[in-house]
Amino acid sequence: MRAALFITCFNDTLFPETGRATVEVLERLGVEVDFPLAQTCCGQMHFNTGYQREAIPLVRRFVEVFDGYDAVVAPSGSCVSMVRELYPMAAELAGDPRLAEKVVELGPRVFELSEFLVRKLGVTDVGAYYPHRVTYHPTCHSLRMLKVGDAPLELLRNVRGIDLVELSEAEECCGFGGTFAVKNADTSAAMLSDKLRHVLDTGAEVCTAGDNSCLMHIGGGLGRLRTGVGAVHLAEILAIQSGERR
Amino acid sequence: MATKFSDAFSPGPTPTFEQSARESLSDSQLRRNLGKATQTIRHKRTVAVEEMPDWEDLREAGRALKERVVRHLDEYLLQLEEAVKRAGGQVHWARDAEEANGIITQIVKDQGSDEVVKVKSIATDETKLNEYLQREGIHAFETDLAELIIQLAGETSSHILVPAIHKNRAEIQKLFARELGVRDLSDKPSDLTEAARQYLREKFLKARVGISGANFAVAETGTVCVVESEGNGRMCTTLPPVLVTLMGIEKVIPAWRDFEVFMQLLPRSSTAERMNPYTSFWTGVSNDDGPREFHLVLMDNGRTDVLADEIGRQTLNCIRCSACLNVCPVYERTGGHAYNSVYPGPIGAILTPQLVGIGDPGPDSLPYASSLCGACYQVCPVKINIPEVLVHLRGKVVRHKQDRGGPRGKLDPENVAMQTVAKVFSDPELYERAQKFARVGQWPLVRGGSIGRLPGRLAGWTAVRDLKPVPRQSFREWWKENRGAG
Numbered sequence: 243m244r245a246a247l248f249i250t251c252f253n254d255t256l257f258p259e260t261g262r263a264t265v266e267v268l269e270r271l272g273v274e275v276d277f278p279l280a281q282t283c284c285g286q287m288h289f290n291t292g293y294q295r296e297a298i299p300l301v302r303r304f305v306e307v308f309d310g311y312d313a314v315v316a317p318s319g320s321c322v323s324m325v326r327e328l329y330p331m332a333a334e335l336a337g338d339p340r341l342a343e344k345v346v347e348l349g350p351r352v353f354e355l356s357e358f359l360v361r362k363l364g365v366t367d368v369g370a371y372y373p374h375r376v377t378y379h380p381t382c383h384s385l386r387m388l389k390v391g392d393a394p395l396e397l398l399r400n401v402r403g404i405d406l407v408e409l410s411e412a413e414e415c416c417g418f419g420g421t422f423a424v425k426n427a428d429t430s431a432a433m434l435s436d437k438l439r440h441v442l443d444t445g446a447e448v449c450t451a452g453d454n455s456c457l458m459h460i461g462g463g464l465g466r467l468r469t470g471v472g473a474v475h476l477a478e479i480l481a482i483q484s485g486e487r488r
Numbered sequence: 489m490a491t492k493f494s495d496a497f498s499p500g501p502t503p504t505f506e507q508s509a510r511e512s513l514s515d516s517q518l519r520r521n522l523g524k525a526t527q528t529i530r531h532k533r534t535v536a537v538e539e540m541p542d543w544e545d546l547r548e549a550g551r552a553l554k555e556r557v558v559r560h561l562d563e564y565l566l567q568l569e570e571a572v573k574r575a576g577g578q579v580h581w582a583r584d585a586e587e588a589n590g591i592i593t594q595i596v597k598d599q600g601s602d603e604v605v606k607v608k609s610i611a612t613d614e615t616k617l618n619e620y621l622q623r624e625g626i627h628a629f630e631t632d633l634a635e636l637i638i639q640l641a642g643e644t645s646s647h648i649l650v651p652a653i654h655k656n657r658a659e660i661q662k663l664f665a666r667e668l669g670v671r672d673l674s675d676k677p678s679d680l681t682e683a684a685r686q687y688l689r690e691k692f693l694k695a696r697v698g699i700s701g702a703n704f705a706v707a708e709t710g711t712v713c714v715v716e717s718e719g720n721g722r723m724c725t726t727l728p729p730v731l732v733t734l735m736g737i738e739k740v741i742p743a744w745r746d747f748e749v750f751m752q753l754l755p756r757s758s759t760a761e762r763m764n765p766y767t768s769f770w771t772g773v774s775n776d777d778g779p780r781e782f783h784l785v786l787m788d789n790g791r792t793d794v795l796a797d798e799i800g801r802q803t804l805n806c807i808r809c810s811a812c813l814n815v816c817p818v819y820e821r822t823g824g825h826a827y828n829s830v831y832p833g834p835i836g837a838i839l840t841p842q843l844v845g846i847g848d849p850g851p852d853s854l855p856y857a858s859s860l861c862g863a864c865y866q867v868c869p870v871k872i873n874i875p876e877v878l879v880h881l882r883g884k885v886v887r888h889k890q891d892r893g894g895p896r897g898k899l900d901p902e903n904v905a906m907q908t909v910a911k912v913f914s915d916p917e918l919y920e921r922a923q924k925f926a927r928v929g930q931w932p933l934v935r936g937g938s939i940g941r942l943p944g945r946l947a948g949w950t951a952v953r954d955l956k957p958v959p960r961q962s963f964r965e966w967w968k969e970n971r972g973a974g
Contacts, residue, residue, distance in 0.1 A: 419859025
């Protein structure tokens with residue numbers, strides 16, 4: 243199977259290790275990974291902040307770059323939900339029926355990593371080994387927009403050596419929310435403090451999720467308080483194999 | 489029509505959500521009261537909803553009914569008017585808050601009355617009816633327990649359904665002891681309720697005019713419905729000889745049988761009850777029972793503007809259950825007052841700016857008072873896609889700033905930054921150069937492997953979080969190095 247990797251601008255620039263891990267997991271499962279270099283950003287930040295006219299060229303670019311692929315995979319629930327759930331609204335705003343047609347047609351072929359592995363490939367054991375106490379935060383867009391459900395947890399439960407502990411009030415937003423974290427920094431911080439309390443209560447060494455944006459927020463708080471608890475993307479946990487040192 | 493809303497919502501420029509939230513976030517009593525109350529009610533709601541096997545079908549039915557109402561609003565309203573008149577009621581049309589208040593005041597004055605009793609009504613909060621009546625020498629007594637608390641405290645509501653949710657019983661005990669002059673009052677809920685009851689009984693019996701809002705009004709029959717928990721509403725709508733109901737035009741429903749859907753959706757979503765204690769229905773007037781005069785005031789006050797917006801109009805589906813407030817992580821922490829509107833929480837964040845129009849910094853900040861987590865959409869009994877409307881309204885706010893904000897709107901730092909970043913993202917080469925530039929440009933900010941303080945508007949990020957610096961190699965550089973040119 244051949245799939246295009248949509249790395250997302252955020253991971254490309256700030257979390258290349260997540261991209262490398264995604265490639266590793268996909269290739270291990272026999273997926274032929276393609277990375278179209280013309281890709282940049284899906285336009286979510288602009289669109290969700292209200293700069294929607296500015297997002298339209300990015301929507302067009304995404305459609306052009308990924309149009310020819312049967313499957314597009316991204317290690318980000320949030321960016322995939324932009325493509326699948328909000329591109330139709332962007333195309334409508336652009337007043338471009340051809341674009342509208344294309345986004346509706348492309349949408350179902352764009353997958354978040356965990357749903358691609360579990361739903362598309364039918365794999366729940368990727369042969370990972372991660373001997374750490376881990377708690378999983380279901381990010382809002384994966385959970386409520388993409389409805390990935392238990393897919394990330396199914397993958398984590400099959401990781402060897404892992405001590406997976408449940409996060410209480412897991413489904414409550416961490417407070418990131420894109421530019422919300424800056425525009426409403428105080429409210430975002432109040433939400434973060436509750437999320438951190440729940441993470442710390444689990445006694446986990448690592449908090450994981452399918453989105454580095456939320457993890458940058460949670461991890462940034464964990465780091466500032468010197469909790470010693472890490473924030474690691476799901477792909478990176480799945481990439482590590484027995485005996486390997488990364 | 490610029491003054492249309494100066495009376496409907498806060499007069500003059502209202503503070504932004506960010507400004508007001510900062511204040512309420514540091515109020516520990518408020519945080520405690522609200523956190524406890526919203527957590528309790530949302531867990532109860534989950535239980536009440538989970539026992540319904542056809543909940544999703546009911547939601548869809550509720551949405552479809554409301555959508556039909558909104559699509560044929562003109563027809564249903566005329567049908568309602570006719571049915572109410574046929575049943576002996578009188579119907580008044582109010583373009584805005586000012587007109588609605590004027591109509592109601594005249595009805596009260598015609599009775600030669602200087603006191604009215606009120607059922608909890610957000611529509612009358614929206615028009616600031618009590619203040620208006622006061623200026624005309626008429627005192628309005630709120631009879632809902634929570635509304636009474638708010639009125640006695642001289643505050644405004646902070647929740648659609650539980651206006652005094654920000655107060656605990658110790659605070660209420662102090663307030664009642666002071667305002668109602670009750671000696672030796674304990675803070676037991678039953679004692680507090682008894683104190684309010686003694687105070688209100690006399691008002692019910694004396695008042696010549698009762699004023700209510702409406703949860704629903706049936707076009708087919710002209711029947712008006714109020715759903716409540718305390719029985720004060722039943723008293724207000726039956727004891728005084730004159731009854732006035734103020735309702736927003738979107739509250740009409742097509743037929744009597746539609747209650748089958750809404751009476752299942754509303755109580756479970758709002759109070760997590762299978763059925764609320766008191767549901768009052770009245771159709772015009774009857775000869776030997778209840779009020780002798782009934783007036784229905786149908787108010788627009790910006791609703792037809794909402795109707796004109798194809799994405800925004802779903803906001804008019806709202807049945808004011810407040811489930812979205814109770815699940816909202818933002819509302820839970822900031823409380824209702826931070827929204828500076830009679831409609832707080834997620835529904836307020838989309839309804840208020842649509843009712844008052846874009847272009848005022850206060851209401852314009854409301855669509856941004858959300859992390860877009862989507863919890864509100866998940867619980868909404870009439871399936872209002874609140875995140876979608878929030879994003880849509882953000883677009884309107886930005887376009888208003890860009891197109892009508894003059895040079896200041898264009899030179900706004902956020903606008904300039906967003907334009908620049910959009911240009912960078914539209915060209916892969918420029919994007920790669922920007923990645924390299926960020927790596928080099930960040931050096932003055934990096935200390936001990938992380939960024940502890942960002943400049944300007946980004947400082948909000950580093951106030952409570954560290955930031956990981958941009959790493960040495962981007963993913964695409966790694967790919968080119970290890971997998972060839974793609």
